[in-house]
Amino acid sequence: MIDLRLLREDPDRVRASQRARGEDVALVDALLSADERRRSSSTGFDELRAEQKSLGKLVGKAQGEERAELLKRAEQLKAAVKAADAEQHEAAEEAQRLLLQLGNIVHPDVPVGGEEDFVVKEVVGSPRDFAGEGFEPRDHIDLGELLGAIDVDRGAKVSGSRFYYLTGVGALLELALVNAAVAQATAAGFTPMLTPTLVKPEAMAGTGYLGQVEDDVYYLEKDGLYLVGTSEVPLAAYHMDEIIEASKLPLRYAGFSPCYRREAGSYGKDTRGIIRVHQFDKVEMFVFTRPEDAEAEHARLLEWEKQWLTSLELPYRVIELASGDLGSSAARKFDCEAWIPTQGKYRELTSTSNTTEFQARRLSVRLRDENGTRPLATLNGTLCAIPRTIVAILENHQQADGSVRVPEVLRPYLGGREVLEPVAK
RNA sequence: GGAGGCGUCGCCUAGUCCGGUCUAUGGCGCCGCACUGCUAAUGCGGUUUGGGCUUUACCGUCCAUCGAGGGUUCAAAUCCCUCCGCCUCCGCCA
Numbered sequence: 001m002i003d004l005r006l007l008r009e010d011p012d013r014v015r016a017s018q019r020a021r022g023e024d025v026a027l028v029d030a031l032l033s034a035d036e037r038r039r040s041s042s043t044g045f046d047e048l049r050a051e052q053k054s055l056g057k058l059v060g061k062a063q064g065e066e067r068a069e070l071l072k073r074a075e076q077l078k079a080a081v082k083a084a085d086a087e088q089h090e091a092a093e094e095a096q097r098l099l100l101q102l103g104n105i106v107h108p109d110v111p112v113g114g115e116e117d118f119v120v121k122e123v124v125g126s127p128r129d130f131a132g133e134g135f136e137p138r139d140h141i142d143l144g145e146l147l148g149a150i151d152v153d154r155g156a157k158v159s160g161s162r163f164y165y166l167t168g169v170g171a172l173l174e175l176a177l178v179n180a181a182v183a184q185a186t187a188a189g190f191t192p193m194l195t196p197t198l199v200k201p202e203a204m205a206g207t208g209y210l211g212q213v214e215d216d217v218y219y220l221e222k223d224g225l226y227l228v229g230t231s232e233v234p235l236a237a238y239h240m241d242e243i244i245e246a247s248k249l250p251l252r253y254a255g256f257s258p259c260y261r262r263e264a265g266s267y268g269k270d271t272r273g274i275i276r277v278h279q280f281d282k283v284e285m286f287v288f289t290r291p292e293d294a295e296a297e298h299a300r301l302l303e304w305e306k307q308w309l310t311s312l313e314l315p316y317r318v319i320e321l322a323s324g325d326l327g328s329s330a331a332r333k334f335d336c337e338a339w340i341p342t343q344g345k346y347r348e349l350t351s352t353s354n355t356t357e358f359q360a361r362r363l364s365v366r367l368r369d370e371n372g373t374r375p376l377a378t379l380n381g382t383l384c385a386i387p388r389t390i391v392a393i394l395e396n397h398q399q400a401d402g403s404v405r406v407p408e409v410l411r412p413y414l415g416g417r418e419v420l421e422p423v424a425k
Numbered sequence: 426g427g428a429g430g431c432g433u434c435g436c437c438u439a440g441u442c443c444g445g446u447c448u449a450u451g452g453c454g455c456c457g458c459a460c461u462g463c464u465a466a467u468g469c470g471g472u473u474u475g476g477g478c479u480u481u482a483c484c485g486u487c488c489a490u491c492g493a494g495g496g497u498u499c500a501a502a503u504c505c506c507u508c509c510g511c512c513u514c515c516g517c518c519a
Contacts, residue, residue: 009481042488043478046476050487055499056445056500057500059445059499061445070499071499074500078500092476243435366474
């Protein structure tokens, strides 16, 4: 959520942000009047309550007739205080309800527009010329089958569409990727974390995933728990309701966990293979920092993502997403997209968002410095989303005979193996 | 799943039986000041969090906050109910 004070002082800025997101601008005025009501009802309650308290003290001391007189007055106050309290609660809840619907303030440099209006910031490496090398590249499904690495048929048999097994070298490849990614993160000063994947509604809502993307979230009704779509959720909520000494910041965590996504509304998209699946593992970077350091940290997260993709020897590009494609928590977002040869296009592999104080306000995570307490900033970035990374590695590093060259960074984690060879059927 | 115990403003803790003097006690830690060759010790003061008003800083002031939410009462840390968390024991499972 944003700061109500900002809304009061500069509502035009909030309106402009909502407009850029393609979201409801009228919400701003509804919120302004709800806030007005909240403050006046709070004042009303405070005054009545103060009177009740001082009267109560007099009652305690008074005797006889004086006491009876005071009791009569106090009795009348009782109802008024109760009504004012109810009004105050209602007004506060209404303001809060509206406030939670408001997206984060879009960063001024973000290109305005929808999904197609992203800006390419950088292109790293170049796609291989398979025609020049004299063979037609196989897609990751064919390669996965040849290598005995991916089994989508049995994934569908056991769990349904968009599920899969990683088998043999496929399973080893995931473990190697996870180890290499965690090693990079640890070297950069991140604390490795294994997180819960079932979380309470507060954690889910606090991170901003119960708004327009709620349909994409698995929910266990019997237990009132949500399955997380990313370890960003348990990492963000890790410090929920805490005040952190500013001297301890930044706190950098590298979470590894399964991620669950219903992929509602994506019927027909990426139905083949493991590009878009209901369950996958991911190494995620998450940072708590001072608001004034957030932009620099965002740049660092992007650099770590680039370092990772470069070490995997993949051709990729960096794009900045447009305002309409940000998601409610993000003020600004960059994606790294790797080249997928058989699709002839770049596909998202990693994504990093600056969520400024938006999540911290919702989760009540604050910092304390010499000037007191205030919300801090949170940021997140993918280090390695396993299935898509496997797709990119198999397709980009394949050789004419169906074998796949192992990028050097992974070899220590694959027993020194330099090539993944097709297995006999 | 069953039984019992506990939850107080960073940590520990008094208060809860018997409602008003709680504007929540004391210690530790921390911050400031004083004193002091240095350090230490000592003394004095401060130290939950959130919201409102005062210009949104300072200062001041009011309200809320004793795990959370309801209730009883003129008045609740204190009495009643529901829920949550932690601990112990029993059962079941690993």
